[in-house]
Amino acid sequence: MIYLTEYVAVLRLALRFARTLMFGALILLFCPATAFCGSAQADTTLQVLHWWTSASERKAATLLAARLADEGVAWRDVGIPGGAGIGAGKVLKSRVLANDAPEVTQIIGVSIREWADLGFLLELDKVASANKWNASFFPTIQTLIQHRKHVVAAPLGIHRINTLFYNRKLLATLRLNPPETWEELVAVAAKLKAAGIIPLAQSSEPWQVATLFENLILAESGPDYHRELFVKQNAQAVFDKRFTQALERMRQMKGWMSNPVDERPWTDVVRQIAKREAAMVVMGDWAKGELNEWGFATDDEFSCTPMPGTGKYHLYSVDTLSMFTNDYSRVLAQEKLARLIATPAVQTDYNAVKGSVSVRRDADPTRMDSCARASWNAFAQGAALQAPSLVHRMATDESSRDAIIAVIHRYFIDDTVSAAETQKRLAAMFRTFNNNSRK
Numbered sequence: 001m002i003y004l005t006e007y008v009a010v011l012r013l014a015l016r017f018a019r020t021l022m023f024g025a026l027i028l029l030f031c032p033a034t035a036f037c038g039s040a041q042a043d044t045t046l047q048v049l050h051w052w053t054s055a056s057e058r059k060a061a062t063l064l065a066a067r068l069a070d071e072g073v074a075w076r077d078v079g080i081p082g083g084a085g086i087g088a089g090k091v092l093k094s095r096v097l098a099n100d101a102p103e104v105t106q107i108i109g110v111s112i113r114e115w116a117d118l119g120f121l122l123e124l125d126k127v128a129s130a131n132k133w134n135a136s137f138f139p140t141i142q143t144l145i146q147h148r149k150h151v152v153a154a155p156l157g158i159h160r161i162n163t164l165f166y167n168r169k170l171l172a173t174l175r176l177n178p179p180e181t182w183e184e185l186v187a188v189a190a191k192l193k194a195a196g197i198i199p200l201a202q203s204s205e206p207w208q209v210a211t212l213f214e215n216l217i218l219a220e221s222g223p224d225y226h227r228e229l230f231v232k233q234n235a236q237a238v239f240d241k242r243f244t245q246a247l248e249r250m251r252q253m254k255g256w257m258s259n260p261v262d263e264r265p266w267t268d269v270v271r272q273i274a275k276r277e278a279a280m281v282v283m284g285d286w287a288k289g290e291l292n293e294w295g296f297a298t299d300d301e302f303s304c305t306p307m308p309g310t311g312k313y314h315l316y317s318v319d320t321l322s323m324f325t326n327d328y329s330r331v332l333a334q335e336k337l338a339r340l341i342a343t344p345a346v347q348t349d350y351n352a353v354k355g356s357v358s359v360r361r362d363a364d365p366t367r368m369d370s371c372a373r374a375s376w377n378a379f380a381q382g383a384a385l386q387a388p389s390l391v392h393r394m395a396t397d398e399s400s401r402d403a404i405i406a407v408i409h410r411y412f413i414d415d416t417v418s419a420a421e422t423q424k425r426l427a428a429m430f431r432t433f434n435n436n437s438r439k
């Protein structure tokens with residue numbers, strides 16, 4: 001499927017390439033003799049486009065901005081609201097089309113490859129080798145930040161998407177243990193419901209619904225099957241009994257949510273847990289950063305446990321920043337930021353605020369809280385137990401992701417849509433994706 005925006009982007013790429021060549025030649029010719037290079041290097045403001053707009057996300061961004069300021073570079077913040085980057089992606093595309101790309105952008109997962117393919121991203125190989133990124137990061141992180149053997153993104157932290165947050169006090173009042181299996185989850189939900197407590201907080205925003213669903217797929221079948229579906233998009237795998245079961249379980253869970261399930265930002269959903277309005281929520285661990293920032297310490301009012309059935313696994317999303325080359329006038333500042341965010345000190349401090357964990361193998365888990373420690377240890381076990389999140393762009397390209405999410409969302413909001421219909425629709429979609437990618 002070729003979209004107009006993509007077509008226009010390719011045209012722009014050709015123009016940009018020609019311009020870059022001319023610009024590079026000019027620099028080589030005149031750089032040593034003129035003030036031009038000096039002024040380019042002195043321009044040390046970086047616009048940073050991202051979707052961190054909640055209290056803890058802003059705090060994490062402010063922390064990075066302060067550390068960058070220590071190095072003499074100003075962070076001009078461009079935060080676009082919308083959980084999971086719904087708004088930020090659109091703003092980025094239109095700014096690139098207007099030839100006004102920000103110098104730094106939160107681009108994550110497969111999207112990194114998409115933008116790198118168009119030739120827009122600065123190669124960070126020098127920073128990576130000087131700072132031994134190869135030896136420092138988990139292998140999955142190294143693969144994620146590279147495109148055609150060049151490093152084109154700098155990693156910030158690893159979020160765990162298969163996290164069940166629960167209000168400890170609500171569960172304790174009813175003498176309930178946090179559930180570890182599906183059966184235990186069903187039993188806990190039934191008891192909470194009988195006691196008049198909403199068992200599960202949930203929004204009907206499409207990405208939040210699909211987050212719950214990919215958790216159920218992982219719980220039912222593990223990372224291999226999750227990849228078979230969302231990375232390989234194997235149409236046959238959609239007709240598997242395990243897929244039907246995940247759909248049915250999601251519908252069963254609807255009975256544990258407030259009725260109707262409103263479309264609300266993730267912060268509102270998480271707040272329900274803090275206020276004891278609901279007992280549990282399935283959410284990426286940025287929820288922990290947010291709860292902490294609101295004054296709720298981990299393992300006091302709330303705690304977290306892996307989504308029941310996924311204890312060994314890590315459904316991951318990695319936050320990364322990529323740099324747009326533009327006219328190459330901010331390269332030094334861009335490289336400073338890239339180097340800075342991967343340092344052990346920034347990794348420790350930033351991730352403690354954000355709710356994520358360090359991308360570094362030499363991080364110290366004893367300095368992490370219980371949720372972070374469990375996440376970091378699970379991730380450290382290696383790729384076989386890791387699953388790349390569909391919703392957070394780790395598994396597939398933007399348009400396939402959006403289309404899959406829409407099918408799952410439709411099944412969730414409309415109870416007359418059957419599991420079988422949903423499977424047929426998705427399998428047909430997977431066949432089209434696979435045909436297109438073979439062309």
Ligand code: GAL
Nearest residue numbers: 082083084085286317319392
């Ligand atoms: C994710 C991102 C997180 C967090 C979350 C909610 O995609 O990785 O950093 O911001 O969205 O918006």
